[in-house]
Amino acid sequence: MKTNRKAEHFVAPVEETPLLATDAVKTDEAPLSLWADAWRKLRRRPLFIISAVMIALIVIVAVFPGLFTQVEPDNGCVLANSNGAPTEGHPLGFTFQGCDIYSRIIHGTQASLMVGVFSVISVLIIGVTLGALAGFFGGWVDTVIARLGDIFFALPIILGALVITQLPLLRENRGVGTVVLVLVVLGWPQMARITRGAVIEVRNADFVTAARSLGVSRVGSLVSHVLPNALAPIIVLATMELGVFIVAEATLSFLGIGMPGSVMSWGNDISAAQASIRTNPAVLLYPAAALSITVLSFIMLGDALRDALDPKSRQR
């Protein structure tokens, strides 16, 4: 709950009983009931149900691509089929190299989804933790974390990727892990900064002061009061970055610092489509559509989650 800084002093809101009710909930088992409450609301929202079904479907495609296509995507690319139109058994036609587009998209789901999801989760863990600490405690903690962020921000992504992929352990085993590492190392400061800003905005709110004066520890108030109120921008950033990371994998692979060419991914297909953009732009559309649907599902999920978690809307 925020106060307007113009501080109109109305009597009514103070006497509103729901405030007490909220407090009562929180003093019991605050984090549990926050999430439990959110879950209760989530289950009944159509937005959540639709997005959850879509994500479940995408995950099934990623784990069992063989259920959706019998065509082996990696063998049987024949130049005679280059940029070919859809035919029996090949519903979306063929790429420039004469590979089956549909099959490549189905089989590319796994790597793309893994890159996107793992990168976002790692960025969330690192970025939110550091950003929350910096924003909440301020002082030297903030200085160190923020300036560290500046340094990582300034690192050109290509340079970072070139060096990271050269590290002895990663050199021979390029794959999803390498790409995730590159994206996380260079991507966390963005998340940290957004979290920091949101936390700074919330930390001086009345309810935080109230919680603190009720004896909630600093860390406790950060976790159970400040963060839930700072979630909106974090969720937005995370859902958007999911898509951006999946595309970034393409750029890295295209430059030779991502995954090996034999690993199929939407990103690889999107960047390979560059060669036929003047002649057959349709080749680009299918992987881009797959990516869009995935991002859309997560954006919807994020929206639903945010609504459910928002303490302000909770009171209604």
Next chain:
Amino acid sequence: MRFSRTSKALGMVAIAALALTGCGAGGGTSNGADQAAGDPNKVITAYSNEPQNPLMPANTGEVYGGRVVELLFEGLTSYDPSGKSVNALAESIESPDGQNYTIKVKTGTKFTNGEEVTAKSFVDAWNFAALSTNAQGNSSFFESIEGYDAVSATKTQKGADGKETDVPAPTAQTLSGLVLKDDTTIEVKLAQPEADWPLRLGYSAFMPLPAEAIKDPKKYGENPVGNGPYKMEKEGAWQHDSQIALVKNPDYKGAREAKNGGVTFKFYTDPAPAYTDVQGNNLDVTDVLPTNALTTFTSDFPENNLNKPYAGNSTLNIPGYLPEFTGEAGQLRRQALSMAINRDEITKVIFSGTRIPAKDFTSPAIDGYNENVAGSEVLKFDAAKAKELWAKADAITPWPADKTLQLAYNTDGGNKEWIDAVANNFKNNLGIKAEGQPFAKFAEILELRSSKELPGLTRAGWQADYPSLYNFLGPLLKTGASANYEGYSNPEFDKLLNEGLGAQSTEDANKKFTQAQEILFKDLPNLPLWYNARQAVWSQNVSNVDSGWNGVLQYWAITAK
């Protein structure tokens, strides 16, 4: 060699298409007659990029500096469009034995600063270029001249961290085999006989320099003064990262007299916007096409396009140190790989006919080219035979089932498409795993090659420095040669090359070089893929665009409308 990773990949092109379409639809030469005159004072604009080095002729090994230097200077010889070497500033070049040469220099020509071009201008320039401490990239072009060892000697020194490093330690400042006889006579003694040595004299490393160049090379390299068909527009005509403006040199008398008022090279870091600019008539001519325009450039520019073969090729090199590719099984595998590549289809589909399937290890743009060298059948696509050969090799030493054949390439040159296509050929026709191995940095691939640590095959390309078969064979495949990264060595092949160099006539030499190629077809140190051709498109404002034997446009011949 003029090298440009980008142009190799994006701009390499094909000969077959030429034959099919009749010398490129509306190529510069055909419609030239109607527009011959044009406006001789108009300046044309052309695609280029920032030269990598100051414009010293012996230090511009890459295409973008090279094309400027070619226009600014005139050497002892020059190459006509067919690649024939003709005398330019040389009155005569004579040798009784292929080892001692006497060169007579024409009198009466001047640099654009008024200084006379004499034999001394050449001798000083060559000595300057050859001396290692001047760090001229093309210094190795003087390696045939006696005394080169002394000016390029090195010694080993301990650095601050105790690591040993090589430092230059020349024991002489000038080449002992290079003698200035008088104002018009140069005497050259080579370390050993080389019949085709005069062929290189048209290369930019051998250009004359005025005295000021050697006094202050750094300053000179920014505002070079030459004796060619063009000169720098003014002091500071080279605007870094932006353009270089050349204007016609009115005093130039030679075969390459400028038909336009000047050439302004506009710099682009990517060929795509240049293509767009030519479409919008904002740029007159570009000679590097974006990969994705290879299929459309003939329809985008139905009249104004060029697709003409030049002396360059592409190969897939097989390191001699890989155990799977040595011995009898290795021999069979090399043949199998070569026969598994469908060169006709790849040049047609991936390159839209802008490259020509290779039939030998050199280039059809070179005098002495022979497309029927014994053993060249191995370049013909034959999936069944390839599979059979591979199986035979497996019977000797089996190919590990989980092994993936890697094809290394640099990503800054548009190689991905054809590498993927070749990898698919291997997968489909041999039943093995194969994939491209991309490298973001050219340096990285080069490091793996020179330290002999490549895990698989690598792409390579060669563009001739001077029009000679030897230039495709010697520097790349002779034992211990500078660009022989994959470590090929066959004494018989070396012997034939040396016999060719020592031959009395070019015909005799070419016969030896052809025999040498027969050995290559047995050993297959690399898999010849295709010959390159130059594509160019130009705006409505110019005509008479054509390229020379080496693929560089003849900017001096372009006329403005």
Next chain:
Amino acid sequence: MIQFILRRLLQVIPVFLGTTLLVYFMVFALPGDPIRALFGDRPPSEAVIAQLRQQYNLDEPFWVQYGLFLKNLFTFNLGVDFTGQPIADTLARVFPVTAMLAIEALIIQGVFGIAFGLVAGLRKGGIFDSSVLVLSLVVIAIPTFVLGFALQLLIGVQLGWAKPTVGSNVTWGSLILPAVVLGMVSFAYVLRLTRASVIENMNADYVRTATAKGLARRQVVTTHVLRNSLIPVITYLGASLGALMGGAIVTEAIFNVPGVGQKLYQAILRSEGPTVVAIVSVLVLVFVLANLLVDLLYAWLDPRIRYEN
């Protein structure tokens, strides 16, 4: 406040040292011999390589190279790159161009992102909201090289509304097209961040209070909702400045903009340590200043936020 700003500016020193050290080391650690690579497939003589290596101090160990770089830096001498060009000249050439491009992109993404996000947030679930959601998805899923190319062809060549490429005569007008392309992805972020904040703040008590008080909706939205929604947006904009300044490699290539991104990219691929470090050093200064500005804006947007604890 002055003290706060001064302290922040002092922090530039360790950040600067840390960045240069890290970046210099990373370039040093890059595989491949930069000198050899200068000559393509055809190697020059070993003596020339040795000479060049000496000339660029590449034969020295890392600490000596870095030390020499620092020493030169303090005498305001950035040295020359592998093409013999003074690095200071290069910086003076590319940074103004990129700064113009970044500012233009920042304005475009900021103005349109906030405006679209505000409307979408106020009419959550409406047609406009759904349309901009689709727009964001398109912007994310279609890579810059395609969007840039398509816009260039459509607006630059076919419609002729703008010059398709920039080239050497950089003007504000000629940079509009590349700025739009460059700001596209960030625009989607700004839009979604604004939208989320607005939705959240519309639920806030003070908005209900203000509405109850009888304030016009317009006033509630502009003075209360929007202002309070801007903190994450400002944070993001400040951070995106970095991507705009240093990461415009693709956009610069498509439109032939002679800016920082291309230079940096080439310098990295050529392992030109001093050039990379010089460019990144300037970038880091930009980030620190941008962050400082963002923090000052926090306090202006929300007076509860103080500069220090």
